[in-house]
Amino acid sequence: MSLKTRLKLGWIVLLKGAIELAEEVHSGVTREDGKSSFLETHVWPVTIDVIRHYKKTGKLLTTLQIVSSILHDVMEDNEKDSRCVCFQSIWI
Numbered sequence: 001m002s003l004k005t006r007l008k009l010g011w012i013v014l015l016k017g018a019i020e021l022a023e024e025v026h027s028g029v030t031r032e033d034g035k036s037s038f039l040e041t042h043v044w045p046v047t048i049d050v051i052r053h054y055k056k057t058g059k060l061l062t063t064l065q066i067v068s069s070i071l072h073d074v075m076e077d078n079e080k081d082s083r084c085v086c087f088q089s090i091w092i
Contacts, residue, residue: 011063018067025074043070 022043029038050069054061 014063014067015070018070022070022074038073043073046072 023039026039026043030036031038031041047066047069050065051061053059054065
């Protein structure tokens with residue numbers, strides 16, 4: 001397998017893992033109104049805004065920015081999943 005293919009697979013795995021973790025941790029979490037899904041009204045819109053910002057300003061958009069935007073509230077909403085600590089240690 002070429003290095004390019006391995007790198008591509010690596011970022012796909014990281015991105016997929018971030019999405020799965022965010023969905024698991026924020027599952028059932030609602031906004032202040034008690035009805036709106038936190039994922040649909042906050043996490044995904046923030047992620048889209050980050051991507052648009054990087055594209056609009058011509059800055060280099062990497063998997064790091066995308067994964068960070070997906071996981072930015074995971075530590076707050078999670079008290080039991082040790083994977084959060086693992087993801088956090090990647091960025092430090």
